[in-house]
Amino acid sequence: MLTLHSIACSSESTQPLPLTKIDLHQQKIFLWLPQQPVPIEQALTLRLEVPENVTPELSQVEGVSMYMGTIPLMWQQLSPTEWQATLYLGACTDPKMEWRLTVPLRHELATVPQSVSYLFTSAAN
Template sequence: MPIKFLIVFLSALKLLIACDSQTISIEEQAQAASCQPNQLCQYNNQVKIWLAEQKITPETPFEIYLSLPSGYTVQSAKLEGVTMYMGFIPVLFEARDGLLVAHTMVGICSERNMTWKLVLELNNQQGHAEHVLYYFDVTY
């Protein structure tokens, strides 16, 4: 009887440890709380991100606008699914009229409403990396 109890206890403990109720990290929560999806977002470091359109649909091209303070550069940029893992989509920004603009699109999946995030790795004036996350919703 003690062995069965031990097995049940260890199994229950394993399940409790494996569960993770937090869907995004503490760092992401702070940024997620300050900006609404699909809206202009200005971060503490004066980085601004917005979409050309507020309504985004899958497999339809759209533009992402990025305004950086002087001395900042984009090291890397990618789109990742938040609602469902969809891999990642590289994003390339081009300079246009003093802004950076990316032409991109996201894939369709079984979820009619899906949240995506733009993950930016920026280099600041001192050459240090900063990460910025921008969330947006896609519906069809």
């Protein structure tokens, strides 16, 4: 019984958050992000779909509406075209925060940009 209580009180959510598919570049690059405003102080799973032979490099999330430094984001490959990263946004004094995700892309394709960005918001729980 004590073990069940410890699990129930854990801050980690066992329910996956609903994801929204976002077109980052001409139906070639897609981001799956929790519905906005995204929650703070919990692990958020992001997915990225890119063409084959395109690799997302070390990315960053930075506060737009308030300076919060930068949060590094490392992508792990799930398939030749799909990548995943975990993001953890901390709390700040602004209850509704605007963020910018910037993803540099390594490739040799003329039809794909060198980086993509996306603005999103978070809200205190």
